[in-house]
Amino acid sequence: MAGAFGVALAACRGDDVVAAARLLGEARPTAVNLAWGTGRALAAYQAALGRAADPEHQDQDPQRLAAGAALDEARAIAADDAAASAAMARHGLGLIPEGARILTHCNTGSLVSAGAGTAFAVIMAAHQAGRLTRLYVDETRPLLQGARLTAYEARRAGIDYAVLPDSAAAGLLASGAVDVVLTGADRIAADGSVANKVGTYSLAVLAQYHSVPFVVVAPVSTIDFGTATGAQIVVEHRAAEEVTTLGGQVLAPAGSAAYNPAFDVTPASLVSALVTERGITQPVTTGNLRLLNTRPPERKSAPVDVSVEL
Amino acid sequence: MAGAFGVALAACRGDDVVAAARLLGEARPTAVNLAWGTGRALAAYQAALGRAADPEHQDQDPQRLAAGAALDEARAIAADDAAASAAMARHGLGLIPEGARILTHCNTGSLVSAGAGTAFAVIMAAHQAGRLTRLYVDETRPLLQGARLTAYEARRAGIDYAVLPDSAAAGLLASGAVDVVLTGADRIAADGSVANKVGTYSLAVLAQYHSVPFVVVAPVSTIDFGTATGAQIVVEHRAAEEVTTLGGQVLAPAGSAAYNPAFDVTPASLVSALVTERGITQPVTTGNLRLLNTRPPERKSAPVDVSVEL
Numbered sequence: 126m127a128g129a130f131g132v133a134l135a136a137c138r139g140d141d142v143v144a145a146a147r148l149l150g151e152a153r154p155t156a157v158n159l160a161w162g163t164g165r166a167l168a169a170y171q172a173a174l175g176r177a178a179d180p181e182h183q184d185q186d187p188q189r190l191a192a193g194a195a196l197d198e199a200r201a202i203a204a205d206d207a208a209a210s211a212a213m214a215r216h217g218l219g220l221i222p223e224g225a226r227i228l229t230h231c232n233t234g235s236l237v238s239a240g241a242g243t244a245f246a247v248i249m250a251a252h253q254a255g256r257l258t259r260l261y262v263d264e265t266r267p268l269l270q271g272a273r274l275t276a277y278e279a280r281r282a283g284i285d286y287a288v289l290p291d292s293a294a295a296g297l298l299a300s301g302a303v304d305v306v307l308t309g310a311d312r313i314a315a316d317g318s319v320a321n322k323v324g325t326y327s328l329a330v331l332a333q334y335h336s337v338p339f340v341v342v343a344p345v346s347t348i349d350f351g352t353a354t355g356a357q358i359v360v361e362h363r364a365a366e367e368v369t370t371l372g373g374q375v376l377a378p379a380g381s382a383a384y385n386p387a388f389d390v391t392p393a394s395l396v397s398a399l400v401t402e403r404g405i406t407q408p409v410t411t412g413n414l415r416l417l418n419t420r421p422p423e424r425k426s427a428p429v430d431v432s433v434e435l
Numbered sequence: 436m437a438g439a440f441g442v443a444l445a446a447c448r449g450d451d452v453v454a455a456a457r458l459l460g461e462a463r464p465t466a467v468n469l470a471w472g473t474g475r476a477l478a479a480y481q482a483a484l485g486r487a488a489d490p491e492h493q494d495q496d497p498q499r500l501a502a503g504a505a506l507d508e509a510r511a512i513a514a515d516d517a518a519a520s521a522a523m524a525r526h527g528l529g530l531i532p533e534g535a536r537i538l539t540h541c542n543t544g545s546l547v548s549a550g551a552g553t554a555f556a557v558i559m560a561a562h563q564a565g566r567l568t569r570l571y572v573d574e575t576r577p578l579l580q581g582a583r584l585t586a587y588e589a590r591r592a593g594i595d596y597a598v599l600p601d602s603a604a605a606g607l608l609a610s611g612a613v614d615v616v617l618t619g620a621d622r623i624a625a626d627g628s629v630a631n632k633v634g635t636y637s638l639a640v641l642a643q644y645h646s647v648p649f650v651v652v653a654p655v656s657t658i659d660f661g662t663a664t665g666a667q668i669v670v671e672h673r674a675a676e677e678v679t680t681l682g683g684q685v686l687a688p689a690g691s692a693a694y695n696p697a698f699d700v701t702p703a704s705l706v707s708a709l710v711t712e713r714g715i716t717q718p719v720t721t722g723n724l725r726l727l728n729t730r731p732p733e734r735k736s737a738p739v740d741v742s743v744e745l
Binding site (some may be wrong): 261267272330382 | 600633636691693
């Protein structure tokens with residue numbers, strides 16, 4: 126959605142749209158949806174430019190026509206995203222027991238979606254159904270998306286929540302205080318490996334060790350059949366300063382190196398279930414993912430495979 | 436050591452020494468050494484007060500005599516601590532392979548010891564022996580003892596180190612970049628359960644999952660035979676603000692609750708080896724701990740069992 130609106134913005138401004146699409150699509154290596162949305166908007170833009178050459182459009186500004194098409198495509202993606210959120214919430218709710226205590230990581234709510242999000246959409250559905258007793262929010266170092274964003278969304282929704290240091294999740298799980306762990310995903314390889322915010326893999330191992338279900342919630346557009354295995358997913362490594370400083374405050378000696386991968390990769394064997402807008406896959410295997418991908422979408426404009434030449 | 440010097444300070448100042456000892460000894464519930472050192476200094480103080488009643492001491496100020504005895508005891512504990520550090524380093528070095536990449540948590544070096552510390556003493560010995568390729572330092576949220584203290588000690592010692600978010604340790608272990616995990620301990624129950632800084636248990640589970648040795652380094656005074664099992668260890672829970680703010684900076688919405696245990700408890704089955712000043716115990720079992728406790732100390736003034744009436 127961000128990629129598509131970015132392309133539409135570049136087109137409306139009269140920027141070099143292909144260059145903008147390339148910049149946006151390659152801005153971060155790990156998430157697959159970014160390039161997918163960017164590609165869709167660019168394809169719409171280029172198709173409209175082609176149509177503008179037709180005699181019937183000769184009285185219209187081709188750039189304006191194409192920018193409008195890119196914006197329409199971005200809006201369609203947003204509408205699909207909202208519909209997908211609602212479908213994921215509906216499917217995922219079935220996995221949430223009465224009185225559930227849910228642990229989540231990073232931010233997956235309406236701040237990153239046109240709807241209620243992915244994992245957070247299921248949390249919201251559980252809250253609205255009266256099934257949610259407590260939400261535990263990993264603060265999600267280093268950028269604190271849990272403490273800053275998910276806690277904000279939980280508070281706004283009136284959910285009873287507590288923020289915790291990421292490393293406290295193990296003891297929390299051991300104490301029996303968590304019924305299910307819910308996270309999103311940035312890219313799912315064809316073998317079901319899930320790339321998501323750093324710390325997700327840690328939670329997956331700990332959830333399995335404590336026999337707590339580890340559920341990933343993500344739209345089908347997150348599945349990348351072009352990436353065969355988790356080992357092939359490129360994990361973005363970021364600046365040391367994200368770890369060694371915080372809002373200008375120095376946290377470690379000057380010049381300290383840091384190991385700061387933005388994501389980690391969880392093998393499919395640790396994922397209890399994958400919730401998508403087309404239903405739930407359990408266990409997560411290549412075959413089941415392909416089956417899911419060929420299942421008819423619930424809305425006509427749901428994500429389709431688009432090949433775009435950049 | 437801090438408890439004993441605290442009692443000595445109270446005695447020198449002319450404060451109520453018994454009240455001060457009680458306050459210090461009960462200041463934090465989880466670590467056992469604090470009450471142990473406090474008790475030793477108080478016992479020395481009270482014994483000296485008793486001796487001051489003898490005719491041979493009638494020309495001396497009883498308070499001054501007793502304060503001197505408390506200070507001497509604190510100094511003896513410090514000397515023992517330095518000797519214990521050296522012995523732990525010597526024993527622990529045997530577990531460190533050539534070219535080792537070590538992951539550690541929290542702070543266990545000279546800032547919390549009269550010597551080189553516990554886990555960090557072994558790291559220093561490995562560094563001095565040329566066996567340490569790289570030290571990975573968990574930042575150790577929420578109070579960042581790793582980023583603030585261990586990184587400082589590593590830098591000062593010229594060790595090649597990198598700070599990491601605690602939740603990134605799982606991916607690091609999965610990548611095969613860690614040969615051994617080393618931590619300290621605040622209390623070891625009679626069943627070998629290890630209470631230590633929150634996140635230690637997380638590392639222990641992850642280390643076992645990735646078949647990496649998880650080694651605890653702690654003096655014998657850390658073993659508390661009065662606490663039968665890990666479940667009986669009282670874990671200190673601290674203020675939400677430690678998680679939701681940092682140095683005055685707000686990290687989460689105002690009023691956010693937090694789950695903020697200062698420690699967690701690792702079962703003995705996850706501890707590959709316990710390194711003490713009296714040798715290495717492997718596996719960590721009640722029987723082996725009792726054997727270790729009865730092994731003759733390497734120095735005459737090493738920790739002894741002292742029963743003190745507060």
